[in-house]
Amino acid sequence: MPGDDRTLIAHLFRRAGFGxxxxxxxxxxxxxxxxxxxxxxxxxxxxxxxxxxxxxxxPINIPVQNLRGRVLVPALNDIQTAWxxxxxxxxxxxxxxxxxxxxxxxATAYRPGDNIDTPELTAQNNLFRANALGSWKTLCHxxxxxxxxxxxLDNNVNMMRHPNENLARExxxxxxxxxxxxxxxxxREAARALTGYEIGYRLDLTGPRxxxxxxxxxxxxxxxxxxxxxxxxxxxxxxxxxxxxQDAAPLFLARKLIETFVTPTPTAxxxxxxxxxxxxxxxxxxxxxxxxxxxxxxxxxxxxxxxxKSPAEFVAGGLRALSRASGDDIQRGISxxxxxxxxxxxxxxxxxxxxxxxxxxxxxxxxRYNAAVAxxxxxxxxxxxxxxxxxxxxxxxxxxxxxxxxxxLAPETRSAMEGYVRDAKDxxxxxxxxxxxxxxxxxxxxxxx
Amino acid sequence: xxxxxxFLKAITLASAAPLWVRLGxxxxxxxxxxxxTPDRMLLVLWLNxxxxxxxxxxxxxxxxxxxxxxxxxxxxxxxxxxxxGFGLHKALKRVYSMYQQNQxxxxxxxxxxxPNYSHFESTYIWETASPEQRFHTGWLGRYLDxxxxxxxxxxxxVAVGMDQLPRTLISxxxxxxxxxxLSDFSFTDDAKPDAALRRRAFKAFGNGAGADGSxxxxxxxxxxxxxxxxxxxxxxxxxxxxxxxPAQTVATMFGAGVGTEIGFIQISGFDTHTSQxxxxxxQLAQVDKAIGEFFDKAATLGLSDRATVMTFSDFGRRVGDxxxxxxxxxxxxxxxxxxxxxxxxxxxxxxxxxxxxDGNLKPSMNLGSVYASVIADGLGVDPTPILGADYPRLSxxx
Numbered sequence: 044m045p046g047d048d049r050t051l052i053a054h055l056f057r058r059a060g061f062g063x064x065x066x067x068x069x070x071x072x073x074x075x076x077x078x079x080x081x082x083x084x085x086x087x088x089x090x091x092x093x094x095x096x097x098x099x100x101x102p103i104n105i106p107v108q109n110l111r112g113r114v115l116v117p118a119l120n121d122i123q124t125a126w127x128x129x130x131x132x133x134x135x136x137x138x139x140x141x142x143x144x145x146x147x148x149x150a151t152a153y154r155p156g157d158n159i160d161t162p163e164l165t166a167q168n169n170l171f172r173a174n175a176l177g178s179w180k181t182l183c184h185x186x187x188x189x190x191x192x193x194x195x196l197d198n199n200v201n202m203m204r205h206p207n208e209n210l211a212r213e214x215x216x217x218x219x220x221x222x223x224x225x226x227x228x229x230x231r232e233a234a235r236a237l238t239g240y241e242i243g244y245r246l247d248l249t250g251p252r253x254x255x256x257x258x259x260x261x262x263x264x265x266x267x268x269x270x271x272x273x274x275x276x277x278x279x280x281x282x283x284x285x286x287x288x289q290d291a292a293p294l295f296l297a298r299k300l301i302e303t304f305v306t307p308t309p310t311a312x313x314x315x316x317x318x319x320x321x322x323x324x325x326x327x328x329x330x331x332x333x334x335x336x337x338x339x340x341x342x343x344x345x346x347x348x349x350x351x352k353s354p355a356e357f358v359a360g361g362l363r364a365l366s367r368a369s370g371d372d373i374q375r376g377i378s379x380x381x382x383x384x385x386x387x388x389x390x391x392x393x394x395x396x397x398x399x400x401x402x403x404x405x406x407x408x409x410x411r412y413n414a415a416v417a418x419x420x421x422x423x424x425x426x427x428x429x430x431x432x433x434x435x436x437x438x439x440x441x442x443x444x445x446x447x448x449x450x451x452l453a454p455e456t457r458s459a460m461e462g463y464v465r466d467a468k469d470x471x472x473x474x475x476x477x478x479x480x481x482x483x484x485x486x487x488x489x490x491x492x
Numbered sequence: 493x494x495x496x497x498x499f500l501k502a503i504t505l506a507s508a509a510p511l512w513v514r515l516g517x518x519x520x521x522x523x524x525x526x527x528x529t530p531d532r533m534l535l536v537l538w539l540n541x542x543x544x545x546x547x548x549x550x551x552x553x554x555x556x557x558x559x560x561x562x563x564x565x566x567x568x569x570x571x572x573x574x575x576x577g578f579g580l581h582k583a584l585k586r587v588y589s590m591y592q593q594n595q596x597x598x599x600x601x602x603x604x605x606x607p608n609y610s611h612f613e614s615t616y617i618w619e620t621a622s623p624e625q626r627f628h629t630g631w632l633g634r635y636l637d638x639x640x641x642x643x644x645x646x647x648x649x650v651a652v653g654m655d656q657l658p659r660t661l662i663s664x665x666x667x668x669x670x671x672x673x674l675s676d677f678s679f680t681d682d683a684k685p686d687a688a689l690r691r692r693a694f695k696a697f698g699n700g701a702g703a704d705g706s707x708x709x710x711x712x713x714x715x716x717x718x719x720x721x722x723x724x725x726x727x728x729x730x731x732x733x734x735x736x737x738p739a740q741t742v743a744t745m746f747g748a749g750v751g752t753e754i755g756f757i758q759i760s761g762f763d764t765h766t767s768q769x770x771x772x773x774x775q776l777a778q779v780d781k782a783i784g785e786f787f788d789k790a791a792t793l794g795l796s797d798r799a800t801v802m803t804f805s806d807f808g809r810r811v812g813d814x815x816x817x818x819x820x821x822x823x824x825x826x827x828x829x830x831x832x833x834x835x836x837x838x839x840x841x842x843x844x845x846x847x848x849x850d851g852n853l854k855p856s857m858n859l860g861s862v863y864a865s866v867i868a869d870g871l872g873v874d875p876t877p878i879l880g881a882d883y884p885r886l887s888x889x890x
Contacts, residue, residue, distance in 0.1 A: 197765045197816065205815025209765050212821075216610055227609065227850070348708050392540070392760075394612055400710050404657050405718040406677070412694065412718075413680040453708070459696035463689055478686060482693050487711040 048072065052079055053450040054347050055336060057492040058304050059083045060136030062360040062448030066090070080336045084329040086176045088134035117161040119153050123387045124373045126168065130359035131368045131376070141175035141328070142168065143355055144303055149186055149218060150390035151195045158199070158242060162252035163191040164388050179296060180326040183219060184283050187237065188255045196393070199242050199255070203263045206234035213393055215286060221298075224291035225270070232267040233286075236277035239263070287326070293318040300331055305341050306349055307399055313340050347451075348491040351399045354383035356492065357411060361418050361484055364447045365435060372421065379414035383407050403490075412485040419480035423473045436476050443483045456486045530753035532871050533746045535739070535786055535801045536632070536660060539779060541762030542611065543805035544772055545825035546843070546853075548584070549598055553577045556845035560812045564768045564819060574598075575838050583776035586784040587828065594836030596828060597888045599862050601843040603824030603855030607807065611763070611821075615806045619659040621863050621879055631863050632754050633663030634878045635871060647721055649754035650745050653738035658756050674741060677725050695719060724750045736789075739782040743789035746799065753871075757782065762805060766816040779803070783830065800831040800870045800889065802862075810851050824855035827862050829888050833870075839886050861886055 049072045056063035060083065063071070070090045071079040081087070088094055130139045151167060153159060167189050174182040186192055187210070193199050196210040211233035215225045239262030245254045257279070266274035269285055277285070286292060297317035301309040316338075317331050324330035335341055352360065358376045362368065380386070384407050390396055422434070437443045440460035444452045452460075460482050464475060483489055547564065550571045551557045558565055571579025572588045580588050590596045604623040608614045617623050621631035629637070636648055649661045681687055698712035725748065736744060742755030759782060761775045783801055790799045808825035824843065841856040848854070860883035867875035869889035876882045 200766055200816040202815055207765055207814060207816055207818075208820055209763075212610070216612075222610060222613055348706075351707060351711065392611070399707065400714070401657070403711055403714040405714070405721045408714050408718040409677065409679070409722060416679075416681045453697075455697055455699045455712075459693040459699070462696060463686075463693040466689055467686060469686065474686065478690055478693075481681070481690060485694060486697055487708050487715070491707055491711060 050450045051076055051342060053448050054342075055079055055083070056136070056448055057352075057360075058341075058350070059332075059336060060140055061130055061356060061363050064364060064448065065445050068445070068448075068450065076342075077337075080333060083135075083137040084176060084332045084336070086135045086138050089136070092134050094134075117165070119161060119388060120374075120377065122161050122165055122168070123377050124370070126387055127355070127359060127362075127376050127380075128368060128373050130355065131362045131373065137332070138172060138175045139359075140356075141332075142171045143353075144300075145171035145175065145182070146387070147353075147390065147395040148299065149189075149192060150393055150395035151189075151191045152389045154195070158194045158253045159191045160252075163194070166252060167191045168388075174328075176329050176332075178326050179321065179328055180287055183287060184280055186218070187214070187279055187283060188240070188257070190242065190253045190255050193240060193255050194242070194253075198237055198240055201234060201238050201240070203235075203238045203261060206231070206238060206263070208234040210234070211237055214283075217394060219286050219295060220289055220291045221295045224289060224295070229269055232269045232277075233282050235263040235265065235267055236269065236282040237279050239279065293321040293326075297321060297331065300335060301340075302398070304332070304335055305338070305346060309340070313338065348453075348488070350492045351402050352490055352492050353396060353398075353402060354380040354385035354407075354410070355387065357383065357490060358414065360448065360489070361414070365418065365422050365480075367418075367421065375417060375421070379410065379417065382410035383414065384410070411490060412481075415481045415484035418484060419477045422480060423477045434476075436472065437479070440479070440483070443479050444488065447483055447489055449483070449488045452488055453486075456483075456488050459486075528751070529747065529749060529795075530751065531798050533753050533755070533795065533799045534632075534866065534870055535742050535755040535757070535799065537779065537782065537801060537803045538658065538660075538756070538758040539762050539775070539803060539805035540758045540760040541764070541805070542614075542807045542809060542821055543762040543775075543825065544764060544768065544819055544822075545601075545805070545808040546811065547768070547772060548581050548776065549574075549600070549826040550579045550581060551577060551842065551845065552579045554845055560845065563813045563817055565813075576842065578838070578842070581773070581776050583773045584780045586780050586787075587830065590783075590787075590830055591836060595832055595834055596830050596836050597834045598838050599827040599829070599857055599886065599888070600838060600840040601824045601853060601856040602827045602840070602859050602862055603808070603853075603857070604859055605855070607823035607849075607852065607855070609807065609821040609823075611806050614821075616659060618804050618806070618859060621860055626880060628662075629664060630658065630660035630662045631867075631879065632660050632756075635867060635873065636661075636663045636754070638878050639873055647724055647745065647748075647750040647752050649756070650742060650752055651756040652741045652745075653757055658758070661754065661756055674725065674736060674744065677722055679722060691719070737782065737785050739786040740789045743786050743793060743795065743799070746790065747793035747795055764809070765814065765818040765820060768818040771818075787831075797832050800829065800833060800866070802830070802866060802870075803828045804859075808853060811845060811848055811853060812851055823849070823852040824857075827859075829862075829866065829870075831889075833889050835887055835890050839888060858883060862888070865889065 049068050052068055052071045053063050067089055082089060133139045151159065153164060170185055170189060193210065196213055197207045198210040201207040201210065208230050212230045215230065216222055239257050239259065240255045241258060243254050243256035245252060264276060267277050268274050269277055269282060270289060272285055294314055298309060298314045301314060301317060317334055320331045320334045340346060358380045362372055362376050384402065385396060435446060437446055440457045441452055444450060460479060463478055463482065467475060547566055550566050552566055552568055552571050570582055572582055573579045574591055580591065587596055604617060608617060619630050620627045632649065651658050651661055681690060698716050703709055738757040742757060745752040745755065759775055759778045761771060764771045786801060787796065790796050804827060805825050807822055809819035809822040814820050843853045860879050860881060864875040864879055864883040865886045865888045867873055867878060868885055
C-alpha cells in the first residue's frame with residue numbers, strides 16, 4: 044500500500060486536481076492517502092467540508108450579452124471565466140479535472156454560426172461534470188445526442204439518403220476505439236446507424252437552446268453490418284452499445300486515462316489492468332481512477348514530474364494556491380491561458396489540445412514565465428485576504444514550494460532561488476516575495492505534474 | 493534500414509552545405525545575434541482540414557467532373573483557366589497572376605498508396621513523409637537534423653500562429669519556435685531592476701541537467717532554448733512597428749539575421765463536409781492573401797529570390813458531392829510550389845475521374861517525389877537519407 048506521506052499526497056493533488064494547499068496537505072497527511080483518493084474519486088468535498096453552492100456559478104446568474112436572433116445568450120468569455128472560477132475554488136477538484144479531461148477528449152469548439160454557441164457548450168460542459176465521476180457508457184450514449192458535438196461533427200446533416208460520416212468516424216477513432224479497430228466499411232455503416240436526428244429547440248433556465256431530436260421516420264431503415272454484427276437495422280444507441288462491446292473500447296479509455304494521470308508511456312499490462320476495472324465495474328470511471336491512483340505505477344517516486352500541466356491546470360493551480368478568485372483575477376487567468384496556448388471551449392481541432400512536451404515550445408514557456416510575473420506582482424500588490432490578515436508568504440524556497448503544492452523542490456530550483464536571495468540588492472519583503480513567486484511558478488517543478 | 497549513426501554519416505557525406513550570404517537587412521540592429529541569412533528559404537502552408545483539390549485546380553471542362561459534382565462543382569465562370577483544361581479557383585487571384593508569370597508549379601494528384609481518411613493519420617503521413625510510419629520526426633525536422641553545422645543561427649525554423657509545433661518541424665535535435673506575434677516574444681519583467689538576477693536564476697533551473705529523456709530534462713532544455721530565442725529575436729527585430737500576420741512574420745524572421753530558413757503556417761477550415769462552396773472560397777481567399785503577404789514582405793526585405801512557398805493538406809476530398817453541399821474525406825491532392833525560382837506549369841499526371849477507388853482518386857504521384865524535389869532543388873541538400881528512400885524527382889525548382 045502507498046505510504047501516507049505528504050509528498051505523495053502533493054503528487055496526487057497535482058494530478059487529480061489543481062494542486063494541494065498547505066491545509067489540505069496537513070489534513071490528508073493525518074487522514075491518510077487512501078482517504079484522499081476516496082474523497083477525490085467520490086467527489087466528496089475536501090477536508091470534510093459541507094457541500095457548497097456558489098450562487099455566482101449558477102448559470103442563471105451568468106450575465107448575458109450576445110444578441111443571437113432575438114435571444115440574449117452569454118458571451119464566450121463569460122462561460123470561460125465561470126469555468127475557470129470553478130477550477131480555482133472547487134472543493135471537489137477531481138470533478139473539475141475530469142470535466143477538463145472530457146472537454147479535451149470530446150473536443151468541441153465554439154462556432155456560434157454552426158449552432159455551437161454558449162448555451163450549447165454550457166449544456167455539454169454540465170453533461171461532462173455530471174458524468175465526470177460516473178459511467179463512461181452513460182456519457183457515450185449522451186454524447187451522440189449532445190447538440191454541440193453533433194453540430195461540430197455534422198450529425199445534424201447526416202441524412203438517410205445522404206449519410207455524413209464525420210461523427211461515425213471520430214466516434215470510433217478518437218472517442219471510443221482508436222485507429223486500427225474498425226474498417227472504412229464500419230464507418231460508412233455506422234454513419235447510417237446515426238441518422239435520424241435533427242436540431243430542435245428547448246427552453247432552458249437561461250433561455251432557449253438547441254437540442255438534438257430523434258425522429259424515427261428519418262432513420263435509415265435498411266440493414267447494416269457493423270463490426271461484423273448484423274445484418275440488422277442498427278438504431279443510434281445500438282451502434283454505441285456495439286462499439287463499447289469491442290475489446291478495444293475499455294483498453295482505449297484505460298490508456299487515455301493512464302496517459303492523462305500517470306505516464307505517456309504505459310506498459311501493456313498496466314493498460315490491461317485498468318481496462319479490467321472498467322469492464323468489471325460496468326464502465327464506472329471512479330473504479331478505474333481508484334485503481335490508477337492506488338497503483339504502484341502512480342505512487343512510485345519515479346512517476347513524479349513525469350507530465351506537463353496544461354495551461355488550464357497551470358493557471359488554475361497558481362490562482363488557487365494564492366486564493367485569488369476575484370472577477371479580475373479570473374479574467375487575467377483566462378488571458379494567461381490563452382497566451383500559453385489554451386482557450387477553453389476552443390480546442391484547436393477535434394483531437395483536442397497538445398499534451399506534455401507539445402505545450403513547451405518557446406512561446407508556451409515564455410507565456411508561463413510572464414504569467415508567473417503577473418501573478419507574483421498581483422499577490423504582492425494587493426493581497427486577496429482580509430486587510431487585518433498578513434499576506435501569505437514564506438521565507439525559504441521550500442516554504443514557497445509548500446504554498447504551491449510542491450513539497451519537494453529539485454535541488455537546482457532551490458539553489459537558483461537561494462542564489463537570487465543571496466545576491467538581491469533590494470531585500471524588502473515585497474521585492475523578494477515577487478521574485479520568489481515568479482521563480483517558483485516558472486520553475487519546472489510547478490509546471491510538471 | 494540504417495541506424496541513426498549511419499543515417500547522420502550518410503547525410504554529412506551526401507549533403508552540400510547551403511550557400512550563405514552575409515547579414516540580412518535588419519542586421520544593423522541585430523548586433524551579436526546576427527548570423528548569415530540563408531540563401532534558400534521555404535515556407536510551408538498547411539491547408540488544415542483536407543482541402544478539396546478538385547475545386548482548387550479544377551478540371552472544369554471534364555464531363556465526369558460535371559456529372560459527379562452537380563452541387564459543389566465549379567463552372568467555367570468560377571475559375572481562371574490555366575493549361576490542360578484546368579482552371580484555378582477564382583479565390584486564388586494572386587496565385588493566378590503568379591502562374592501567368594511562370595512562378596507556380598502545380599503537381600497533380602499527389603498522395604501515397606493505401607490512402608488513410610483520418611485527419612490525424614493522413615496528416616501524420618504527410619508531415620513525416622512516411623506512409624509506413626518508419627519515421628516519427630517531420631520531413632523538415634529531419635532536414636534540420638541533417639544540416640547542423642555550428643554556423644546556423646539560433647532560430648532555424650519557425651511555425652507561426654500555431655497552437656503547437658507541427659510535426660513537419662519536429663526533429664531529433666532542434667527545437668522549433670512557435671510564435672503568435674513577435675511583440676509577444678519578450679519577458680515582461682525586463683524593465684524591473686532585478687531583471688538580470690531573475691534571468692540568471694531562471695537559467696539556473698537547468699544547471700547540471702542531463703539529457704536523460706525525462707520530462708524535466710525536456711522542460712529545462714525548452715527553457716534554455718526559450719531564453720536563447722527571446723534574446724536573439726528581440727535583438728534582431730528591434731524597431732519593427734505594427735502587428736504582422738503569420739505570413740509576414742515568417743518573412744520578417746527570414747530577414748531577421750537569426751538564421752531562419754524554414755517557416756510553417758496554417759489556414760484552417762477546409763473540412764468542408766457541408767456548404768463547401770462558400771466555405772472553401774473563403775478559406776482559399778485567405779490562403780491567397782497569406783501567399784501575397786509573404787511575397788510582398790519578402791520583396792521589401794530583398795528576399796524574393798530566395799523564397800519558395802509550398803502547400804499541402806491532410807488529404808483531398810471525395811470526388812462526388814455529398815448531400816450537405818459538401819464533400820467527405822478523400823485521397824490525393826494537387827500540391828502548389830511557388831516563387832521566382834520555380835518552373836511554372838503543370839507537373840505529373842492529371843487525376844483520372846473515370847478510374848476511382850471507392851469514389852476516391854487514385855494517386856499518381858508519391859508525396860516523396862515532391863518532397864525530394866523541394867529538398868534537392870529548393871534547399872540544396874541530398875534528400876535520399878532524409879526521406880529514407882530514393883524517390884524519382886521532378887523539375888519543380890530551377
